[in-house]
Amino acid sequence: MNLSVQLAPKHQSGLSLTNPVMTASGTFSYGIEYSHFFDIQRLGAIVCKGTTLEPRDGNPQPRLAETASGVLNSIGLQNIGVKALIKEKAPIWASWRVPVIVNIAGETIDDYAQLARQLNGVAGISAIEVNISCPNIKAGGAEFGADPKSAARVTASVKAATSLPILVKLTPNTSDIARIATAVAEAGADAISLINTLKGMVIDITKRKPLLGNITGGLSGPAIKPVALSMVYEVAGVVDLPVIGCGGITTASDAIEFIMAGASAIQVGTANFANPRAPLDILEGIEQFMQKEGISNLTDLIGAARR
Numbered sequence: 586m587n588l589s590v591q592l593a594p595k596h597q598s599g600l601s602l603t604n605p606v607m608t609a610s611g612t613f614s615y616g617i618e619y620s621h622f623f624d625i626q627r628l629g630a631i632v633c634k635g636t637t638l639e640p641r642d643g644n645p646q647p648r649l650a651e652t653a654s655g656v657l658n659s660i661g662l663q664n665i666g667v668k669a670l671i672k673e674k675a676p677i678w679a680s681w682r683v684p685v686i687v688n689i690a691g692e693t694i695d696d697y698a699q700l701a702r703q704l705n706g707v708a709g710i711s712a713i714e715v716n717i718s719c720p721n722i723k724a725g726g727a728e729f730g731a732d733p734k735s736a737a738r739v740t741a742s743v744k745a746a747t748s749l750p751i752l753v754k755l756t757p758n759t760s761d762i763a764r765i766a767t768a769v770a771e772a773g774a775d776a777i778s779l780i781n782t783l784k785g786m787v788i789d790i791t792k793r794k795p796l797l798g799n800i801t802g803g804l805s806g807p808a809i810k811p812v813a814l815s816m817v818y819e820v821a822g823v824v825d826l827p828v829i830g831c832g833g834i835t836t837a838s839d840a841i842e843f844i845m846a847g848a849s850a851i852q853v854g855t856a857n858f859a860n861p862r863a864p865l866d867i868l869e870g871i872e873q874f875m876q877k878e879g880i881s882n883l884t885d886l887i888g889a890a891r892r
């Protein structure tokens with residue numbers, strides 16, 4: 586069976602994955618920690634935690650709240666910063682077979698360009714995922730992803746600063762995701778990933794206060810799957826680029842739904858917290874489905890529900 590996918594067909598060196606199962610940023614750390622649970626080299630790609638120019642401590646606690654069929658988080662991009670990532674993590678990734686994609690976030694367009702410049706040419710880094718969709722930081726983040734013009738400006742500035750393939754990750758917290766996707770595609774994205782979390786909140790009724798230290802957070806997990814699926818379906822219909830589906834994927838059948846909606850690859854996020862082997866279980870489930878259905882090439886499934 587052939588499960589390989591090309592996520593950057595318009596890019597000079599491309600971004601070839603042996604299979605469509607990726608991990609979602611912020612839910613799989615730097616990948617290194619998970620290598621104790623299973624053979625992570627079998628995955629299609631690993632996306633690391635959102636990375637900023639300087640290290641960040643993130644938002645005040647509490648930063649996680651469980652909700653019906655989901656999780657609210659307000660981590661606020663706690664991370665080690667790009668310099669430590671290049672020095673400490675990239676040399677480990679350079680010895681891996683599985684491609685690692687670095688998720689980046691900034692407060693200004695120049696932050697994104699600087700991050701892309703610093704990551705350019707670093708061994709062990711196969712692509713950049715541009716996070717214009719983080720709902721948990723005061724400046725930048727999802728603000729860029731909610732407006733087509735600024736989404737395009739961030740994309741173009743990253744494109745100009747690196748020769749790596751770039752994935753742009755969209756926020757669902759917008760009224761017209763198709764317009765944002767089109768703007769990002771025209772500005773030079775190689776692929777589009779969606780969705781990031783949906784803004785939400787929880788109130789602690791005994792304290793009469795918002796439960797999260799940041800007041801609001803981002804909702805993820807099975808609760809958001811139908812929203813993510815319809816957005817993937819919509820975006821795959823308007824852009825001529827690979828689309829990477831993300832949002833509530835917990836089982837192989839969830840993943841297959843996204844692929845049939847038009848996603849060339851999928852990312853597993855919150856499911857990793859309950860089952861650290863989830864991405865591998867999902868990969869094996871996709872293989873079993875293909876075998877059962879007599880499908881030898883994954884590309885035959887991509888967009889199958891659109892035809």
Ligand SMILES: Cc1cc2nc3c(=O)[nH]c(=O)nc-3n(C[C@H](O)[C@H](O)[C@H](O)COP(=O)(O)O)c2cc1C
Nearest residue numbers: 609610611635658716780781805806832833854855
């Ligand atoms: C704890 C946590 C941290 C996250 N951190 C990031 C991040 O740093 N960058 C990013 O682009 N997305 C981040 N996300 C969003 C996920 O990558 C994903 O888009 C979202 O959770 C939806 O997928 P899921 O329902 O499978 O979790 C984070 C999500 C969670 C739950």
